[in-house]
Amino acid sequence: MAGDSEDPNDETQYHLGVAPDDVADTVLLPGDPERIEKITNQWDESEIVAEHREFRTATGAYDGAPISTTSTGIGSPSAAIAVEELARVGCETFLRVGSCGAIQPEMDVGDLVITSGAVRQEGTSDEYVREGFPASADDRVVAALVAAAEELGHDYHVGVTASTDSFYAGQSRPGFEGFEAAGSEERFEELREAGVLNFEMESSAILSLANLYGLRAGAVCTVYANRTTGEFRTEGENRAAETASLATALLARMDERAREAGADRWYPGLGLGDD
Known part of the structure; x- marks a missing residue:
């Protein structure tokens, strides 16, 4: 059997360069490194x-809540x-942003999608576990x-996300010179008719x-x-980051309520501890 690791350093992680004291328990995971500053400007x-x-x-x-953020690049392998590596240094909660x-068709540009589960249309998670394992x-x-x-007043939808390995063929977009992958249109319609809300490239592996x-x-x-109406605008970029940052503070309060109640985990009946 292969050795535990090629990296002899037990503390600082090989790819991320982080050590246990560098990060909080909860980490926001954007893709683009340039989003890090946009996120932290709100803290x-x-x-x-x-x-x-x-x-x-x-x-x-x-x-008041400790919080970290790490960019993951594009796609599930780097996510x-x-x-x-964040889990190895003690992180316990991950929020893809x-x-x-x-x-x-009823979803507007600028709306938020909060993922309840994801279709594993990417290959990274397949290398960890059988195909039927749920990405919840x-x-x-x-x-x-x-x-x-x-609380922030953002319009949102809760439901199932489809995570893909390809921004183009995997999400039923035409490739170079109009190339169309076999079955891409049928796959798109199947997901839409099943009520899947959106395409992106990392959530199912993270979950x-x-x-x-x-x-x-x-x-x-x-x-x-x-994708159904053809509308495209980079609108509301900060809404997901705002929501995830506030959610981190709310999770800290939820965890505190569970501890105060002597419960193993938070449940809605515990509330958030507000007067």
């Missing part, structure tokens, strides 16, 4: 703690690396994201790994395009 305080390849990590505080394409979001993370979106490792995860993405 009370922050500092960059590591930067290597596509992985840029910052740690700080939001509404899985981020989850693996990104953009997406909606596939239901943690119910507490979903509840915190919904509460945050409500699958979190479930395998006994961690909790969720995802919130801003709609940039509606």
Whole structure:
């Protein structure tokens, strides 16, 4: 059997360059490294703690709650690396923050999609677990994201996301010179008719790994395009980041309520501890 690791360093992680004291328990996971600054601009305080390849990590505080964010680049392979190495340094909660394409006609550009579960139309999670294993979001993370979106007044939809390996063929877009992958249109219609809300490229791997490792995860993405209406605008970029940041503070309150009640985990009857 292969050795445990090719990396002799037990502390600092090979790809991310982070050590246990660098990150909070909860981490926001955008794709683009340039989104890190846009996210941390909304926090009370922050500092960059590591930067290597596509992985840029910052740690700080939001509404009194410790919080970190790590960019993952594009796609599930690098997102899985981020989850693996962040878990190794003690992170327990992961919130994917990104953009997406909606596939239901009633969804508007700028709306949020809060993922309850994901279609595993990517190959990374297949290398971890059998095809039928569910990529489900943690119910507490979903509840915190919904509460945050409500408090912020953002329009949102809760439901199933499809995660793909390809931005073009995998999401039924034409490739170079109009190339169309076999079955792409049928796949698009099948997902739309099944009520799937959106396409993106990381959530199902993040959710699958979190479930395998006994961690909790969720995802919130801003709609940039509606694939059924043809509308496209980079509108509401900060809404997903705002929602995930507030959700982190709400999760801290939820965890505190569970501890006060002597419960194993938070449930809606515990509330958020407000007077």
